[in-house]
Amino acid sequence: MFAEPIVKCSVELYQKTINDFLPTPAKCHYTFNLRDLSKVVQGMLMMKLPDISDKDVLVNLWIHETFRVFRDRLINSDDRDKYSTMAQEGLERYLDMGWELKDYKNVLFGSYEVVGGEQYLKLSEVNALIPRLDQYLELYNADNAPMNLVFFDDCIQHLSRVARVLGQ
Amino acid sequence: MLVGVGGSGRRSMARLAAAMKEMKTFSIEITKSYKEKEFHEDIRGLLRRSAIDDEPQVFLFSDTQIVKESFLEDINNLLNSGEIPNLFPADEKIAICDEMSKKAQEAEQGDSRDQIYNFFVQKCRENLHICLAFSPVGDQFRNRCRQFPSIINCCTMDWYNPWPAEALYSVAHRQYAA
Numbered sequence: 001m002f003a004e005p006i007v008k009c010s011v012e013l014y015q016k017t018i019n020d021f022l023p024t025p026a027k028c029h030y031t032f033n034l035r036d037l038s039k040v041v042q043g044m045l046m047m048k049l050p051d052i053s054d055k056d057v058l059v060n061l062w063i064h065e066t067f068r069v070f071r072d073r074l075i076n077s078d079d080r081d082k083y084s085t086m087a088q089e090g091l092e093r094y095l096d097m098g099w100e101l102k103d104y105k106n107v108l109f110g111s112y113e114v115v116g117g118e119q120y121l122k123l124s125e126v127n128a129l130i131p132r133l134d135q136y137l138e139l140y141n142a143d144n145a146p147m148n149l150v151f152f153d154d155c156i157q158h159l160s161r162v163a164r165v166l167g168q
Numbered sequence: 169m170l171v172g173v174g175g176s177g178r179r180s181m182a183r184l185a186a187a188m189k190e191m192k193t194f195s196i197e198i199t200k201s202y203k204e205k206e207f208h209e210d211i212r213g214l215l216r217r218s219a220i221d222d223e224p225q226v227f228l229f230s231d232t233q234i235v236k237e238s239f240l241e242d243i244n245n246l247l248n249s250g251e252i253p254n255l256f257p258a259d260e261k262i263a264i265c266d267e268m269s270k271k272a273q274e275a276e277q278g279d280s281r282d283q284i285y286n287f288f289v290q291k292c293r294e295n296l297h298i299c300l301a302f303s304p305v306g307d308q309f310r311n312r313c314r315q316f317p318s319i320i321n322c323c324t325m326d327w328y329n330p331w332p333a334e335a336l337y338s339v340a341h342r343q344y345a346a
Contacts, residue, residue, distance in 0.1 A: 028310045029171075029320045039324065073325040075304075140187040147180050150342045152335040155177065161326045162170070162185035164299050166226060 002055060002095070005063055010040055016086050017070050027075055031061060040065045046120040047109070059095055060122060064088060064109050068161060070079040106153070108160045111167060120167070126156055133159070169300040169319060171309070172328025177300040178203075179228060186226040191297070192217075195228040198235060207239055208255060211246070217272065219291035220267050230301040231308070237315075243298065244316040250293035264288055298323075 014037050023030045043065035066108050071083045084105065091097045108123045125131060130151050137149055149155070186193045196202070196210050204269075219227045236241060245252045249338055256264065265284045272287040273279055279333040300319060304327075313320055 002210055025310065026327055028313045029325065031317075031320055035321065035323060059288070069324065072327060075327050107171075136188050137184060140184055144183070144187075149177075149180060149184070150335070150339045152332070152338050154332060155181070156330065156334060158170075158177070158181050158326060158328065159185055159325075160186075162299070163180050165324045166189045168192060 002058060005094040006058075007076075010066065011092040012097060013066060013070070013086060013090050015048060017083070020082070020086070021074065023077065029073065030065060032070065032073075036069050042138045043068060043099075043164070045110075046167065051121060059091070059097055060104055060107055063091070063104050064107055068164060072161060073168055080155060088141070106121075106157070108157065109159050123160070124155055127144075169302065169323035169325045170328065171302050171304050173303055173305060173330075176328045176331065178213075179230060182226065182228050182299045184227075186299075189224070191224040191226050191271065193226045193228055194346060196233055196235055200234055204236060204238055205244070207235075208252075211242065212255060212260075214296065215251075215288075215292050216264070218295040219288045220264070221290065222271075222295065224295045224297075226297045226299055228299045228301065233305055233311075237312075240312060240316050240319070242298070244318040247298060247318040250289045257296060261285065263303065 012031065014034075018032050021027075021030045021032070040062075044061055047061055052061065066087065071080055071087075074080050074083060088099075091099060106126065108126070109120055110123050111120045133151050133156065137147065141147065151159075171338050172178050188317055191258075194210075194214055196207065199206075199344065214227055229243065231241075240278065242252050242255075262281075263266065265281050266290075268284050269279060270287050271291075272284045275287065302312075
């Protein structure tokens with residue numbers, strides 16, 4: 001039911017991204033292609049249909065995937081804010097969602113909140129994840145050279161990004 | 169592909185994420201005599217493990233491990249097509265096909281030598297993830313991106329920002345609390 005606006009919005013976001021974020025000597029990796037668009041869809045397909053309970057979850061998932069594919073590539077906060085504004089406009093225009101940026105900016109999806117979990121789900125509050133991650137770290141340290149890590153917001157975000165790609 | 173300055177925790181993140189996904193991490197060890205030959209040897213082992221033993225693997229490679237630019241050429245090929253041309257000599261290719269033939273038949277991928285080898289490549293692509301940890305400092309990163317476009321096109325990129333103050337505080341806090 002929301003497939004059409006989501007697809008239209010993704011395409012427009014992609015078009016804007018390739019027009020606005022051009023490769024320059026300092027940002028030579030600002031090259032986007034259609035593969036990136038397909039990565040958004042690939043990411044969305046990691047979530048199982050029964051787990052998508054309503055429109056909010058779906059839109060959240062979509063925005064999460066576009067952020068991972070496009071926004072993580074940007075190198076400074078100016079560009080990231082610009083991208084967020086673009087996404088925000090798209091949300092309002094196509095999906096009629098009046099969300100504030102802070103509502104969805106740090107939302108994460110992943111499949112590691114439950115031990116041995118296979119389902120790709122929206123993760124709870126970042127701070128609630130820390131005990132879970134400490135557990136993983138302990139498991140890791142048991143078989144490998146120990147790492148002494150402190151989990152903070154950025155770190156959890158990066159971790160979740162890597163885990164997302166490895167799961168694909 | 170993880171881009172950030174040294175010490176921002178790229179490799180730790182990749183290792184831990186791999187452990188969370190129950191995947192094995194492999195990275196090369198540089199010695200004085202490490203050249204293309206040794207690198208190819210390691211890649212061959214890696215591909216064999218991911219296809220023949222059917223183990224999901226993460227290959228962690230950082231820019232300090234680039235002894236020769238040809239390593240990147242190989243990674244570029246691996247990302248693009250899932251194989252490196254002429255990596256396996258003919259006799260080893262035959263050995264691989266023998267080992268893979270049963271699995272290829274189970275998956276109904278045909279039994280001619282080419283089909284089996286394609287199946288091997290396909291398995292590698294399924295099971296092997298490549299994590300590149302690069303530093304954006306200097307011209308090298310730019311030149312490499314230009315010369316080897318696959319490292320950009322075929323990767324999902326994650327750009328690391330400097331650590332926020334909150335993070336530095338929490339690390340200090342942990343250190344002194346202990």
